[in-house]
Amino acid sequence: MILDLKDVFLQDGSRKNFEYSFSMSDTEIGGVYPFVSPVMVKGEATNKAGLVDITFDVSFNYRRPCDRCTEEVERSLNYQLVHRLAVSLQGDENDDYIEVPDYTLDIDELIATDIILDLPVKFLCSEECKGICSTCGKSLNGGDCGCSKVEVDPRLEELKKLLN
Numbered sequence: 593m594i595l596d597l598k599d600v601f602l603q604d605g606s607r608k609n610f611e612y613s614f615s616m617s618d619t620e621i622g623g624v625y626p627f628v629s630p631v632m633v634k635g636e637a638t639n640k641a642g643l644v645d646i647t648f649d650v651s652f653n654y655r656r657p658c659d660r661c662t663e664e665v666e667r668s669l670n671y672q673l674v675h676r677l678a679v680s681l682q683g684d685e686n687d688d689y690i691e692v693p694d695y696t697l698d699i700d701e702l703i704a705t706d707i708i709l710d711l712p713v714k715f716l717c718s719e720e721c722k723g724i725c726s727t728c729g730k731s732l733n734g735g736d737c738g739c740s741k742v743e744v745d746p747r748l749e750e751l752k753k754l755l756n
């Protein structure tokens with residue numbers, strides 16, 4: 593959505609609330625399309641002495657395989673995002689502000705970028721996830737798979753043969 597903030601910029605102390613949703617269903621991360629619901633956005637833009645602070649409260653359902661056991665997990669995630677906007681940065685290199693010379697801002701792209709940066713680096717079904725058995729590939733969360741837990745060290749096997 594293109595947000596028109598001219599009214600907010602032109603009047604000190606004014607604010608604007610908005611609510612909308614957009615889709616990230618075609619965003620691929622690590623081979624899956626994890627954004628299984630629309631991204632719901634509640635936003636507020638506030639003029640503070642000529643600069644505009646904008647906050648977004650975003651929530652969406654996120655589904656992808658657990659990084660340890662590969663079980664699919666769906667979780668609702670919620671983030672608070674904050675940005676400061678200025679009509680002109682007067683040539684200042686300032687990463688804290690977004691320049692909006694025509695008072696408009698494409699917020700879908702801004703929010704999508706923020707969300708991707710905020711996503712959990714490790715996505716687990718649970719902190720206690722036991723992962724999968726390295727021998728048979730079965731998830732160990734449902735109980736022991738029955739494989740021998742003794743790791744066979746091929747060097748020791750060779751040594752045993754020599755000693756016999």
Ligand SMILES: [Zn+2]
Nearest residue numbers: 658661717721
């Ligand atoms: Zn897991």
Ligand SMILES: [Zn+2]
Nearest residue numbers: 725728737739
């Ligand atoms: Zn096993």
